[in-house]
Amino acid sequence: MCTTCGCGGDGATLDGHAHAHEAAPLRPGRRRVSLEQNLLAKNDALAARNRERCAAQGWFTLNLVSSPGSGKTTLLEATIRRLQGRVPVVVIEGDQQTSQDADRIKAAGAPAVQINTGKGCHLDAHMVGHALDLLAPPAGAVVMIENVGNLVCPAAFDLGEAHKVVILSVTEGEDKPLKYPDMFAAADLMLLNKVDLLPHLRFDPELCLSYARRVNPAIQILRVSAQSGEGLDAWIAWIEARRLAPQQA
Amino acid sequence: MHELSILEGMIQGIQEEALAAGFARVVQVRLEVGKLSGAEVEALRFAFEAVSQDTLAEGASLDILELPGTGLCQDCGAQVEIEARFDLCPACGEGFVTVTGGTELRIKDIDVEEA
Numbered sequence: 001m002c003t004t005c006g007c008g009g010d011g012a013t014l015d016g017h018a019h020a021h022e023a024a025p026l027r028p029g030r031r032r033v034s035l036e037q038n039l040l041a042k043n044d045a046l047a048a049r050n051r052e053r054c055a056a057q058g059w060f061t062l063n064l065v066s067s068p069g070s071g072k073t074t075l076l077e078a079t080i081r082r083l084q085g086r087v088p089v090v091v092i093e094g095d096q097q098t099s100q101d102a103d104r105i106k107a108a109g110a111p112a113v114q115i116n117t118g119k120g121c122h123l124d125a126h127m128v129g130h131a132l133d134l135l136a137p138p139a140g141a142v143v144m145i146e147n148v149g150n151l152v153c154p155a156a157f158d159l160g161e162a163h164k165v166v167i168l169s170v171t172e173g174e175d176k177p178l179k180y181p182d183m184f185a186a187a188d189l190m191l192l193n194k195v196d197l198l199p200h201l202r203f204d205p206e207l208c209l210s211y212a213r214r215v216n217p218a219i220q221i222l223r224v225s226a227q228s229g230e231g232l233d234a235w236i237a238w239i240e241a242r243r244l245a246p247q248q249a
Numbered sequence: 250m251h252e253l254s255i256l257e258g259m260i261q262g263i264q265e266e267a268l269a270a271g272f273a274r275v276v277q278v279r280l281e282v283g284k285l286s287g288a289e290v291e292a293l294r295f296a297f298e299a300v301s302q303d304t305l306a307e308g309a310s311l312d313i314l315e316l317p318g319t320g321l322c323q324d325c326g327a328q329v330e331i332e333a334r335f336d337l338c339p340a341c342g343e344g345f346v347t348v349t350g351g352t353e354l355r356i357k358d359i360d361v362e363e364a
Contacts, residue, residue, distance in 0.1 A: 041258075
């Protein structure tokens with residue numbers, strides 16, 4: 001018999017322990033409504049709708065996630081400059097407060113919408129859907145979503161993107177992938193940014209990359225510096241190789 | 250603290266269900282939360298109290314069934330139970346483990362009362 005709740009005295013096996021709570025009788029006047037629903041169902045449904053829109057319009061959508069200060073906005077500016085004239089790029093900026101990032105993106109030459117999440121720690125699919133309405137990207141555009149700087153919460157919220165890209169800068173700890181495994185597990189690509197600073201730091205890139213692969217054996221990794229331009233050709237090539245591939249709705 | 254917005258969405262869903270299924274009060278909510286779901290049970294409890302205030306789930310008890318993290322070792326092929334995503338295989342001690350279970354974050358059912 002289960003010592004926690006006293007169930008299973010009839011020799012039932014502890015299969016996920018679920019049986020223990022099934023048996024609880026309901027008091028008269030009460031009934032049980034079975035929902036069996038993912039708690040993120042609402043967000044996931046809206047994300048699926050975003051993904052369908054992206055596929056129909058040929059938008060290639062990336063969800064950029066990182067801690068604050070990893071260089072996401074600088075990387076976006078450099079990316080916009082390199083894609084300019086060849087591919088339309090639009091940006092959805094998420095921050096708790098201010099429109100400074102969207103202003104920087106517009107100055108770099110791409111249409112941008114700023115979402116201020118206020119108290120929220122992440123973007124969700126609902127916000128991104130409205131941002132797409134406002135931006136109305138041209139067919140075939142690359143849509144970059146700069147998520148709120150946070151390695152925890154954005155991992156749980158699908159926005160309808162084609163890929164999550166996690167950015168880690170070498171001024172952070174090598175062990176970030178182990179400390180925030182959900183985010184690194186959810187990402188398809190990791191950009192190790194600010195590699196131009198490596199000579200000045202005691203940061204072991206190999207160790208960091210081995211931690212990332214431990215959390216996500218399939219993760220792809222590129223070493224870049226948004227500041228010096230190192231590795232950006234490979235990043236642009238990564239985008240180019242995928243943006244015209246058929247996307248799953 | 251994304252537990253807060255996750256449960257806000259859940260309460261919204263329950264309110265909608267109340268309209269459809271016609272009940273007045275929720276007395277119990279049962280969740281299934283996997284060890285690798287990224288949600289903290291204590292944070293969920295705290296958030297539930299906060300977001301259920303002034304809703305028909307106010308005062309309801311929250312029953313959380315915690316599910317273990319499970320995976321398949323890429324080296325030795327063992328089906329193992331893991332505590333965290335990056336745990337190496339506890340059976341052979343060195344293999345990467347592909348997660349097969351424990352990411353659940355579900356509402357199972359609710360016990361309700363008529364008006």
